[in-house]
Amino acid sequence: MPTNTMHTTEDSDLADTVNPSSKQETARGQAGHEDVVLRIYQTVFDSVMSQRLTPGTKLPEAALSTLFGVGRAVVQKALQKLAHDHIVELRPNRGAVVSTPTPEEVREIFDARRALESATLTLAIKRITKSDIKKLRKQLSEEHEVMHRFEQTDWSRLASSFHMRIAEFSHNPTLIRYMNELISRCSLLVALYEPSGHASCEHDEHARIVDLIEQGKTEEAVAAMVIHLASLENHIHLVIQQSGNTLARMLGMR
DSSP: OOOOOOOOHHHHHHHHHHHHHHHHHHHHHHHHHHHHHHHHHHHHHHHHHTTSSOTTOEEOHHHHHHHHTOOHHHHHHHHHHHHHTTSEEEETTTEEEEOOOOHHHHHHHHHHHHHHHHHHHHHHHHHOOHHHHHHHHHHHHHHHHHHHHSOHHHHHHHHHHHHHHHHHTTTOHHHHHHHHHHHHHHHHHHHHHSOTTSOSSOHHHHHHHHHHHHTTOHHHHHHHHHHHHHHHHHTOOOOOOOOOSOHHHHTTOO
C-alpha cells in the first residue's frame, strides 16, 4: 500500500521550531571551534616570536588537545593554518614541529626579498607624497622609542611594519601581497634564530633610507636597502637550542 506522506500543520510548525534551533546550535558550535583554532594559532605564533618555542619543538596533537580542551580535529585545523604560514612543519608519521629552515631556504627567502623590496622601493619613490614622508618620520620616532623601552619581539613587529609601509606606498596590490608573505617569513626567521638583545632592523639604517626616499635618490635608496637586508640576514644563526620546559610552559600557559 502507498505510504501516506501528508504532513499536518502541526508537523510543519514543529519542523519550523526545531530546525532553526538546531541550525543555530550548529553555527554556534562551528564559531566556537573557529575561535579555538585562532587561539591555538595565536598562542603558538606568539610563543615562537618570543623565542619560548624553539625550532624543532614537537607539537603533539594529543597534548594540544588536552591543553586547549578540544578534540584533535580542531587542533589539526590550527596546525594546518600554522603550516600554511610556515610557522610549523607537518611531517608524515612524525607530527607537527616548529619550523627548522635550512641555510638554502634562508638564502632563497632573502634573495627573493631583496629583489622584491628593490622593486617596491623604486615604485614607492615615484609615487610617494609629502604626507607619506611624514608618516615614515613618525614611524621612525615610534621605532626609536620601542627599541629602547620594550622587548625584542616589539622591535621586530615595528621594523617589519616599516618595510610594509614603504611597500604600501608603491600602490601595487600584487607586490604588496608578496611582500607581506616574505616579510612574515623573514620575521619568523629572525624570531627563531637571531640572538636576543639585537635589534632585528637597525634604526639608523631605516632613517638613512627615509632620507634617500625624501631626496628622490632611487639608486642610492635601493643600494642602502640591499645592504640593510644583507645585514639582517647575516645576523641569523641557524643554531637550535633545546628547551627543558614543558610544552605548556613554552606556550605561556603555566
